[in-house]
Amino acid sequence: MCLALGLFSGFLGGLxxxxxxxxxxxxxxxxxxxxxxxxxxxxxxxxxxxxLSCIVFTSxxxxxxxxxxxxxxxxxxxxxxxxxxxxxxxxxxxxxxxxPGILRWMFGLFIGLxxxxxxxxxxxxPNRLLPGYAGSSLIGVVAGLIAGLAGIAGGNVIVPTLIFFxxxxxxxxxxxxxxxxxxxxxxxIGYFVLAPANDLPNLFxxxxxxxxxxxxxxxxxxxPLGVKFAQKVPADSLKKIFGAMLGLVSLRMLLGPxxx
Numbered sequence: 001m002c003l004a005l006g007l008f009s010g011f012l013g014g015l016x017x018x019x020x021x022x023x024x025x026x027x028x029x030x031x032x033x034x035x036x037x038x039x040x041x042x043x044x045x046x047x048x049x050x051x052l053s054c055i056v057f058t059s060x061x062x063x064x065x066x067x068x069x070x071x072x073x074x075x076x077x078x079x080x081x082x083x084x085x086x087x088x089x090x091x092x093x094x095x096x097x098x099x100p101g102i103l104r105w106m107f108g109l110f111i112g113l114x115x116x117x118x119x120x121x122x123x124x125x126p127n128r129l130l131p132g133y134a135g136s137s138l139i140g141v142v143a144g145l146i147a148g149l150a151g152i153a154g155g156n157v158i159v160p161t162l163i164f165f166x167x168x169x170x171x172x173x174x175x176x177x178x179x180x181x182x183x184x185x186x187x188x189i190g191y192f193v194l195a196p197a198n199d200l201p202n203l204f205x206x207x208x209x210x211x212x213x214x215x216x217x218x219x220x221x222x223x224p225l226g227v228k229f230a231q232k233v234p235a236d237s238l239k240k241i242f243g244a245m246l247g248l249v250s251l252r253m254l255l256g257p258x259x260x
Contacts, residue, residue: 006218012225021152048151052065091148092190112250113186118243153180
């Protein structure tokens with residue numbers, strides 16, 4: 001199941017400029033809880049930490065393809081990256097101290113909000129530009145924190161944010177893919193170094209080693225295919241696909257207790 005999850009999330013990540021965490025986190029969460037592998041209060045943390053660890057490799061595969069195609073906006077990368085890393089690392093401390101169940105609801109509500117934005121016909125004002133370093137620092141810290149708490153590479157925040165500031169959709173997805181590698185890496189380190197000691201098999205910090213290896217193998221194979229396919233899809237269609245997928249994930253997370 002984790003290998004199949006990796007194949008699907010890798011293609012999705014390359015297609016939409018995300019790390020695939022919006023799929024990896026809920027699937028792992030329900031897999032862990034249904035099988036009883038981890039108690040519910042631990043399952044979400046393990047799903048998030050494992051997702052971030054996987055995304056380091058899945059995003060790297062997609063990002064390399066985007067960089068070679070010269071679609072990355074490097075000015076945005078340099079402006080946002082330091083603040084994204086601060087927010088992402090902080091999540092490793094904040095998440096374990098949140099009340100049980102809050103993370104799942106936060107994840108579901110956040111993804112639902114992004115889905116609504118992407119599915120509507122809203123258009124940004126044509127003169128709107130990305131703010132300077134003061135405004136970008138706030139955007140970066142918040143986006144990094146959300147990415148770390150949700151177990152994602154940040155593409156779900158960065159892509160709509162860049163589109164909001166009139167960055168073309170294909171450049172936004174390429175830039176998000178590139179930023180996703182360090183965001184996920186620093187976030188995964190946070191969950192590793194801040195996790196309490198445990199004697200559970202295959203658990204390193206909060207990361208499940210077996211799930212990690214299976215997902216990475218599948219995702220690295222299909223991520224470049226997703227990138228190539230994305231260039232054949234109109235930008236508006238990409239937004240709609242992105243929004244529909246996020247809407248389904250949001251409903252599954254919010255209604256999870258009733259659907260199990």
